[in-house]
Amino acid sequence: MDFVNAIILLLNYIFVPALAYGSQLALGAIFVTLIYGILRFANFATGDMMSFGTMFVILFTWYFQSVGISLGVFPTALLAIPFAVIFMVGYMLIIDKFVFKYYRAKKSPPVQLAMVSIGVMFVTQAVVRIIIGPSDRRFFDGEKFLIKAGEFKEMTGLNEGLAIKSTQVITIIITLILVSTLFWFLNKTKTGKSMRAYSDNEDLALLSGIDPKKIVMTTWVIAGILATIGGALYGLDKSFKPFTYFNNMLPIFAAAIVGGIGNPFGAFLGGYVIAFSEILLTYAYRKFFMYVLPESMEPDGLVQLLSTDYKFAVSFSILVIVLLYRPSGIFKGKVL
């Protein structure tokens, strides 16, 4: 029984949260990696673009709530996402037309494009804060828990409860659907294949008659969808605050690079690698060992490898180690 309790404990505090957090990171990481692979620059505006998309989700959610539309047990935000995506994609295409296109045509070095993306970061951040303000916002409604800790205890008669938030399940399901659609698109459709070809060898792709304008536009559309949904899921699960979104850029970068930048599948897995290692290394295992070990061997301390203060530092350290020993990432991405 103790053993089952221990497993439930780990599921409750490590596995489920890490899976949800990892999914959110994975969407962001695929966004980064797509931009890097096809448009060829490190997008420092990632976090703020995600907060921009989430802002529209929140605005539409408020609108729907005010006119009385809701999805019952599901959060209204799910209904708002498609509308927000339209605005987000529009914003991205406008930015591309007025900012990035010029440098792409000039074939500027990636570093210059990265600097330009810092300018976009500042502008986006300002727009978000001017429209919705810098404060913490929760926009979740509907049923909060799928399984409550207390109910689970009653149901199974165990000491440990397993609480599963509905947002966690929604996050994981939507991520899986979205990512599998994306891979199907990249691997099976003609546009997807031409995108991969363009990313692999630009000149050769152009020679074989692939239209670069179409590729770039498709990339921004996909990026807009990923950014909005990734941001909205994070906001539903935790809360929306522009500053947090800006900071999330860092673990997202870490995930993209750990997985091998330019490789969407690597980025997908990279998100989970980062999320799991962050939570595994900063979790206090005391209770776990109390269940597993005999009473005489129970640990005194918290049995925590690192204090939770170092949560971010963990993912960055992993990234630095990966960069040093395998600069192309765990799953060979583009060789940089």
Added chain:
Amino acid sequence: MRKNLDVIAAYSIMMGLIILVGIFQSWNIALSIFNLCLISAVMTMGANIQWGYAGLINFGIMGFTALGGLAVVLISVDPVQEAWSAGGSNILFSLVLIIAMVLAVRYILKNYKKSNNRTYIVAAIIILGIIIIRFISEPGIEAIEDVEPAKTGFLGGLGLPIIFSWVVGAFFAGGLAFVIGKVALGLRADYLAIATLLISEIVIAIIKHEDWLTRGVKNVIGLKRPAPYEVNLQQTDWFINLVEIFNSGKLSLISDLAERQAALNQLVIEGSSVFVKLCYSGLFLVVVIILLILTQKALYSPWGRMMRAIRDNEEAANAMGKNVVKQHLLIFVLGSAIVGIAGAMLVTQDGLFTPGSYRPLRYTFLIWVMVIIGGSGNNFGAILGGFVVWFLWIEAAPIGLYLINLTTAGLDDTHFLKVHLIESVPYFRFLMMGVGLLIIMRYRPKGILPEKIEIK
């Protein structure tokens, strides 16, 4: 003279703007803007050495700034004797262990060939070392943090004059840069940017959470000052006389003696804070001028030419027998050390060390905006960038307010749009920075004062 006309013009406009702030807002604000402009200028000089001279991207400026600030605490704060006796020996022993660990890893890396076994041994040493160090340092750290947690709760510093810390800050930052450079400089440009950005976050995480060393988010306040205190100044005779002489015209208009005394007192209070700020300005100006002379000399020396050659064509420079790796490391350390000085200056001026305030937007990206807008590769440009951007950063709110009032003049004062816009005035600075950066990068990619290379 003529070829430097743009530099002179740009700087005169800048100084004119600051003087205008002094006349229309107050000299206090003008001087605090000026002081922070000077500090920003030091930071941009550091970043410019790395990016403008050598083409190295360093997005870790925040980390080096914070280390400079840490140096101020460790140098100038008086040592906390009780904390030292409570846990000092544990900390020192852990320090010895860390050094031993690093030496052991180095020894293995040097003397054994690359193999899986070597990697495992190195990993084992590091993991074991961390566990042992945690066991030894934990009681010491707890003991130290228990010593009057509301007032001290940390080891304190050396109790030396605060000016020393500027040099020590440079060494701290340079030391960190050496380590980062050793491991990360081989990366490609945008990878280096991301790596340094993340490493600087790690540095901040450590400074924020190691309370025994830095007091963490509890902040260190009441640092020593290289300048006199306002309260003392207000009671010094020569200072009161000085204020009286400066304002004799204004004061002679007031006939009533008591009223005149009150007016004088008010002027003395205002004057004292201006005087203190002027002292800081003087100190900072000395640093900026010394650094400017050194960096200008370096830029036009054979070494500077070599750096430009490396920047513009690494392979060719390598083929000519220049040691690119070594020079990159050197310039990375030098630039970071200068940023460290700026970090120490900043904390000295504020008189307090607040680890929670180090944010990448303010201390990394804003500095980069300064370098790019000012003109990378040109020291005068980088300094000007520091001035212009910091000035706009502070004055963006008044300018934004003015623009909002202008554009929404037709609307009622309680109109929701106007109220909302006025509430969000603080964020117009981000908008201004972003738009400024985008415009400069598009239409004047070399900055306001572009790099001038004289080929003789």
